[in-house]
Amino acid sequence: MALNLENIAKKSATDGEINWVTASFMMLFHVGAIAALFFFSWKLVLLAVFLNWVAGSLGIGMGYHRLLTHRGYKTHKWIEYFFTICATLALEGGPIFWVATHRIHHRYSDHEGDPHSPIDGKWWAHMGWILVGKSMHHDTTTLARYVPDLAKDKFHVWITKYHYVPMIVLAGVLFAIGGLPCVLWGVFFRTVLGLHSTWLVNSATHSWGYRRFQTRDRSTNSWWVGLLAWGEGWHNNHHAHPVSARHGLAWYEVDANWYGIWLLKKLGLAWNVYCAKLPSKQSVKKAAKALGESIPSEMIPRTQASTDFASV
Secondary structure (H helix, E strand, O other): OHHHHHHHOOOOOOOOOEOHHHHHHHHHHHHHHHHHHHHOOHHHHHHHHHHHHHHHHHHHHHHHHHHHHOOOOEEOHHHHHHHHHHHHOOOOOOHHHHHHHHHHHHHHOOOOOOOOOHHHOHHHHHHHHHHEOOOOOOOHHHHHHHOHHHHOOHHHHHHHHOOOHHHHHHHHHHHHHHHHHHHHHHHHHHHHHHHHHHHHHHHHHHOOOEOOOOOOOOOOEOHHHHHHOOOOOEHHHHHHOOOOOOOOOOOOOOOHHHHHHHHHHHOOOEEOOEEEEOOOHHHHHHHHHHOOOOOOHHHOOOOOOOOEEEEO
16 A cells, blocks of 8 residues: 555645645636636537536545545445546546545644634635645655555556546547637636635635534535535535535535435445435424423424434
8 A cells, every 4th residue: 555655645845835836737727717718608608517517526526525535325436436537627636635635624624734724714725725835745644544445446546646637638639629719618717617616615614604513613504605516515514424425404405416426326326325314393393292392383493403314
């Protein structure tokens, strides 16, 4: 395992030092995203939305996050690898570094050691942490501690080292199909939109929104981040039940990533799907009666600070 991790280890910037390679690519992609606006067409917008779904929902949400990081469900290896390739199109690095960073975030969420907490500043939580310091470039000791499962998988080690290859291939295909406008919308604009959507989960949903659960961090639920990030905005729900493959627990909490996992389950392509559920009003009343209490219906809140949790 150590040998595999040595092959993908990166030299990181020291604390306070700018990661110039990362900063240069971020600047380039933002310039490309602005340039895309000068080649506007609805077909290109639809192309960007579709590829944003592929990279952001199939890749980051269903793949990197709910499958690889938290193992909220199980699926076939070929689907896991497909989702991983989709995730590399988001320009958020390879799976081993992404998963390690996110597991560290959950361990130290909004406390010292959290790589991207708004406690250190909202700009820092949004994208400053990417540009300065160690960022996602962990040493082999840290990786061995937080991602021992992925370190044993040759594919995940390989794709982490060459995570930029799928993006280059996609850019080539888009250029062959529609020239520069297709590349600007399908790669640059789409990627920048996806990056900021992901970063908003780190910044906005630890700053503004409502809290259903009293977690030890500052996580919140945000409907607009939920829409932008394919369901990742129900962050307080997620921090309360990190293994749950479903983040939008109420009917009005739109969770596109959960709908995708639910569809996989219905097709027989996903199993051991862990799902947190809010208790019904009836179950709350029954529990109250069992305690010899009588709670008027108008006093029962719409949601409760507890859940039922099961594999479905």
